[in-house]
Amino acid sequence: MGKLGTSLVLAAAVLTGCGGTPSIVDKDVLVVAVKADQPGLAERTGDGVFRGFDVDVAAYVAARLGKKVTFVETTSEGREAKLRGGAADMVVASYSISPERKRQVTFAGPYYVSHQDILVRSGETGIRNVRDLKGRKLCEAQGSISTSRIVDGRRIPARLVPARTYGECVELLRSGAVEAVSTGDLVLAGFAARERGAFTIVNAPFTAERYGIAVPLGDVAGCEQVNRAITAMYQDGTAARLLDKWFGASGLRLSAFVPEFEGCPS
Incomplete structure (x- = not known):
């Protein structure tokens, strides 16, 4: 193989191997997009603090991944754009998994089946x-x-x-x-x-409604780590505690069993 051929192979390796798809596993701080007007799930208080089930789930997952976490607001229509534009690393925002959406983001979970x-x-x-x-x-x-x-x-x-x-x-x-x-x-x-x-x-x-945690399209490594964190959340009782904390008084029948995962696309 000539020098030109060798250079092309090395360049391809950088682009598809070592470089690859950026992953949340390589970040120290995860920016998570959540809703700001959904009481119980995610709501921003008067002093600017986000609170709710989705917020607590995101914080738990980030902690299991060894990451710090900050939150930004999103609406339903803005969720894909937050990831594509780099304004968020994850979206935890009552985000129902669908075939169309799976073409735009990679879903871990679901973390709850509503x-x-x-x-x-x-x-x-x-x-x-x-x-x-x-x-x-x-x-x-x-x-x-x-x-x-x-x-x-x-x-x-x-x-x-x-x-x-x-x-x-x-x-x-x-x-x-x-x-x-x-x-x-x-x-x-x-x-x-x-x-x-x-x-x-x-x-x-x-x-x-299978609520998924969205990461950038193609981030398989991040998806797999998030799935492990969700599994731990159910196994250690955190999921049941959070569901009761935010929705126990609503009268809904809440499931504390680990949902069947979608599987991370390879």
């Missing part, structure tokens, strides 16, 4: 299950796939009313601008628990 349900104003008696959303005004948060599971997946012609976040959806529900909000039950439980008496969860689950 179930899609419906939130209504207290006293609402006409919505008992997903079929009752036909013709009803249903809030659609930007970047979420929950409403498409109803309108496209189940062919139920709800009247979609757009909002930027689920926090805005709940305000629309409160004002009567929409008649229902539908997404993962942990999201709904957080709002119902914060404002007891104002809203009611229908308790008619109809899909599974």
Whole structure:
């Protein structure tokens, strides 16, 4: 092999071997994107501190990886961009795993399997299950796939009313601008628990929402380490403790068993 051929081989090795895909395992501090307006899951307090189940899960995973952690805010529609643009190393933000999203990020987990349900104003008696959303005004948060599971997946012609976040959806529900909000039950439980008496969860689950921890696309090493951390979180009792801490008063049936992982793509 000539000098030119040798140089090309060495260059390829640098690009695909030693260099490879940047991994969270090589970082000392992990920047984690979380929501800021989902009580129980992730909410930013008046003094700027993030708190909630997703925040605690992210902190636990980072600690198991031997990393420090800082948090930044994301919305549903901004999650992929946070990773692609380098503004975050991980996303832990009620981020449901889907085939389309797996083409944009690498998912570890799921760290919890939620179930899609419906939130209504207290006293609402006409919505008992997903079929009752036909013709009803249903809030659609930007970047979420929950409403498409109803309108496209189940062919139920709800009247979609757009909002930027689920926090805005709940305000629309409160004002009567929409008649229902539908997404993962942990999201709904957080709002119902914060404002007891104002809203009611229908308790008619109809899909599974596998909440994953997203890392940059192709970071297999990071994905595998996060999966090991999630397993430990369930085995040492931390997951059960955190679920009870944030949602125990909501009345939801919570699972403390290790979810079946997606597997990290090689």
